[in-house]
Each structure stands twice: as C-alpha cells, then as structure tokens.
Amino acid sequence: DSGVTQTPKHLITATGQRVTLRCSPRSGDLSVYWYQQSLDQGLQFLIQYYNGEERAKGNILERFSAQQFPDLHSELNLSSLELGDSALYFCASSVNAGGNSPLHFGNGTRLTVT
Amino acid sequence: DQQVKQNSPSLSVQEGRISILNCDYTNSMFDYFLWYKKYPAEGPTFLISISSIKDKNEDGRFTVFLNKSAKHLSLHIVPSQPGDSAVYFCAASATREADKLIFGTGTRLQVFP
Numbered sequence: 144d145s146g147v148t149q150t151p152k153h154l155i156t157a158t159g160q161r162v163t164l165r166c167s168p169r170s171g172d173l174s175v176y177w178y179q180q181s182l183d184q185g186l187q188f189l190i191q192y193y194n195g196e197e198r199a200k201g202n203i204l205e206r207f208s209a210q211q212f213p214d215l216h217s218e219l220n221l222s223s224l225e226l227g228d229s230a231l232y233f234c235a236s237s238v239n240a241g242g243n244s245p246l247h248f249g250n251g252t253r254l255t256v257t
Numbered sequence: 258d259q260q261v262k263q264n265s266p267s268l269s270v271q272e273g274r275i276s277i278l279n280c281d282y283t284n285s286m287f288d289y290f291l292w293y294k295k296y297p298a299e300g301p302t303f304l305i306s307i308s309s310i311k312d313k314n315e316d317g318r319f320t321v322f323l324n325k326s327a328k329h330l331s332l333h334i335v336p337s338q339p340g341d342s343a344v345y346f347c348a349a350s351a352t353r354e355a356d357k358l359i360f361g362t363g364t365r366l367q368v369f370p
Contacts, residue, residue: 145300176358185261185346185362186301199357233300245291246358248300 146170149234149249157257161222164252168215168236174198175217176246177209180231192217193240224256260284261349263361270368276334278364280347283328287349291358292321292332295344304345305332337368 146169156162168175177189188201192211203209206224211217221228231253235246262281270276278292288309293301307314307321307330314321320333334341344363 145302147300178360185263186348186360188357188359191357201357235300245303245306246301247303248293250298250300 145247145249147234147236147247147249149232149252151252152250153253153255155255155257156224158224158226160224160256161220162224162254164219164221164232164234164254166217166219166234166236166249168217168234169247172236172238172247173215174237174240174244175211175215176235176237177203177217177219178233178235180233180251181227182230186233189219191240198240221254226256229254229256259362260287261347261359261361263345263347263364265364266362267365267367270337270366272339272368272370273336276332276337276341276366276368278332278334278345278347278366280330280332280361281328282330282349284349284351284359285328286351287359288352289350290321290323290330291348291350292319293346293348293360294341295346295363301346334366337366339368339370342366342368 148167173194176191178186189203191199209219231251233251235248237244291306292304295301323330346363348358348360
C-alpha cells in the first residue's frame with residue numbers, strides 16, 4: 144500500500160460530460176502529480192502541485208484542470224470529454240518538489256468515455 | 258518527442274537467469290533516473306534510482322547501470338524470480354528544469370519457471 148488514495152477506481156461516462164478525479168497523497172507529502180496512461184503508452188505527465196501551488200505543467204489539455212486544496216488533497220477535472228480521453232489516470236505524491244524524490248503512486252482511476 | 262525510450266516492449270526470461278531491461282534517453286539535462294515496477298491493477302512502485310554522478314547502484318537483486326556518454330541505462334535483475342513478472346518503467350528528471358518525471362513506455366517482463 145503506497146498510502147496514496149485515488150477515487151473512484153472506475154468511471155464510465157459519455158462524451159461531452161465532465162468528471163472529477165480525487166487524490167489524497169501520502170501523509171506528509173506536499174507534492175501531488177497527475178499522470179495519464181493511455182493504451183500501450185507510457186505515463187504522460189499532466190501537472191504537478193506543491194503545497195497548494197501549481198509547480199510544473201506537462202501535456203495537459205485546456206479541457207483539463209487541477210487544483211490542490213489546503214488539506215493537500217488534489218482533484219483533476221476533465222471536461223468536454225472525448226473518446227480519446229479514456230485512460231488510466233494516476234496520482235502520485237512525494238515529500239518535496241524536487242524531481243529527484245521517488246514518487247508514490249495510487250492505484251489509478253480508470254476512465255471510460257463512451 | 259519521446260525523451261525516454263524503452264525499445265523492447267516485452268522480455269521473457271527463465272527463473273534464476275538474469276533479466277536485463279534497457280532504457281535510452283535523449284535529453285542531456287536529465288540527471289536523475291529511476292525504475293518503477295507495475296503489477297496489473299496497481300500503480301507503479303518505485304524500485305531503484307541512480308544519480309548522474311554515479312554509474313552503478315545496487316539494491317539486493319536489482320542493479321541499475323548508467324552510461325552517460327551513450328545516454329543509456331539498464332536494470333539488471335539477478336536471479337530473476339516469477340514474482341518479478343511485471344511491467345518495468347524507466348523514468349528521468351532534470352533538476353534544473355521543471356520537476357516533472359518523464360517515463361518510458363515500459364517493458365513487460367515475464368519470468369517463467
């Protein structure tokens with residue numbers, strides 16, 4: 144158990160809809176990262192937050208947004224969903240903001256857009 | 258542009274033998290490298306890391322080698338065990354750039370008896 148909790152585990156929704164994915168980091172971790180894994184793809188970095196502030200941005204679509212709350216949990220909002228957004232979405236956390244801290248991953252949210 | 262590449266999507270090794278997983282990178286600014294292991298229906302789990310100031314790091318059955326001139330790293334598992342069957346991702350980061358960890362596409366390792 145990594146200590147990172149992601150909810151829900153599965154999500155099925157229709158095109159055009161909006162969903163929110165939730166992540167609770169490990170106790171004491173200040174950084175939260177979001178990654179997307181599509182079929183047969185590696186983990187694509189979306190966005191990182193550190194102690195409530197956005198720290199780094201990757202290949203995140205404008206239809207997607209995220210935030211980290213004062214209690215350090217994070218939410219990833221996906222709107223105007225398209226079929227191609229179907230993927231596994233992973234949240235990870237680390238103690239600090241540096242890229243040389245191992246990340247601890249949750250078990251992911253599997254999003255299916257129909 | 259795939260900055261971290263794992264060119265072998267799969268590898269099959271007999272139990273007790275050595276497993277060698279390879280990873281190449283293109284960004285010369287990368288200075289920290291990690292390997293993660295992923296079982297089905299679980300998130301990736303950190304396995305071992307290496308800083309660019311080293312060329313080898315060992316942890317039990319797992320050893321990571323870094324060849325900076327070739328921009329290549331490898332993970333050696335000796336001896337391989339059936340429980341090692343998983344997808345292995347290599348990842349890299351550049352501490353002078355944004356703090357994002359860039360992952361390869363993974364290599365599926367199967368260890369058979």
